[in-house]
Amino acid sequence: MQKHILLVEDDEAIREMVDNYLTMEGFQVTTATNGEEALQNCLQNIFDLVILDIMIPKLNGLEVLKIIREQAALPIIIMSAKDSDVDKALGLGLGADDYIAKPFSMLEFSARVKAVIRRATKYSSQAEQKQEVLEIDNLKIDIVNFSITKSGQDIKLTSKEFSILKLFVTNRHRVFTKEQIYQTIWKDAYYGDENIINVHIRRLREKIEDDPSHPHYIKTLWGIGYKFEG
Structure with missing residues (x-):
């Protein structure tokens, strides 16, 4: 898949x-071209x-x-002409995965990019394999076998509902817009039709939440999207 x-x-x-x-x-x-756009x-x-x-x-x-x-935990490479130990320490201390100083050769730059993505992909794969079954409060979610129980009782989810839940629980506390959810789960361009997302989120809440009108797990960030807590 293209990165x-x-x-x-x-x-x-x-x-x-x-x-x-x-x-x-x-x-x-x-x-x-600027921080706000980023x-x-x-x-x-x-x-x-x-x-x-x-x-x-x-x-x-x-x-x-x-x-x-x-x-989010996605990998980040800092790129700057300010090539000092202080800048490197500050950048990496805030969570950067690598630091490259300008000017640089594109051959070295490309190698750094591929190495960081390779490490992140390997770590993500290993982490997911180690956490095939996630236990969150009274939920037990088997992300490999597509099964979920709540307080020991089986919960029946559609494939799309489970895919949304898997996206949330493997990226806990990360905010997802409706566009991101649609593009990731439906693998298609999003044209602003919120109804399909709203319906799936509502049904998912009805199945996993004790009180769907006051959700504990799937939180709404008005005007932005959703995130999973717990």
């Missing part, structure tokens, strides 16, 4: 060079990697890194 990368860089020449090279290497690339993209899409320049307008790269890290 999707968010490239955040305000220098047009560098942005185009990196975009073209990564596209040639077989990656899907979305670009942003965060908006993270709400609207699911990425396999973020390449983040530090010195960008509106919100600098370290602020963006911190906000992304609060919402």
Whole structure:
């Protein structure tokens, strides 16, 4: 499956060079030129990697890194001309997976990108294998065999309902927009029809929540989307 990368860089020449090279290497690339645009993209899409320049307008790269890290565990490479031990320590301390200083060779850059994605993919796969059965409060979810019990009682979910639940429980506390849910579960472009998402979320809540009108697990973030707590 083609890996999707968010490239955040305000220098047009560098942005185009990196975009073209990564596209040639077989990656899907979305670009942003400032911190606010980067965060908006993270709400609207699911990425396999973020390449983040530090010195960008509106919100600098370290602020963006911190906000992304609060919402998701996707790998991030810091890219900056500020090549000092302090900057490296700060960037990596906030949760960056790697740091590359400008100027850089595209050969080295591509190798770093592939290495970070490879490590993240391997870790994610191992983590999922280790957690084939998740126990969250009174829910027991077997994400491999597509089964779920609540207080020992079997719960019947449709394949789409279980896929949504699996997306949530394997990314707990991460916020998903309706567009992200639709694109991930239905594998199709989202044209703003919220009804199908609303119906599936409502049915899922009716089956797993003690009080669906006051959900404990699937929380609504009005105007943004949903996240799973517990």
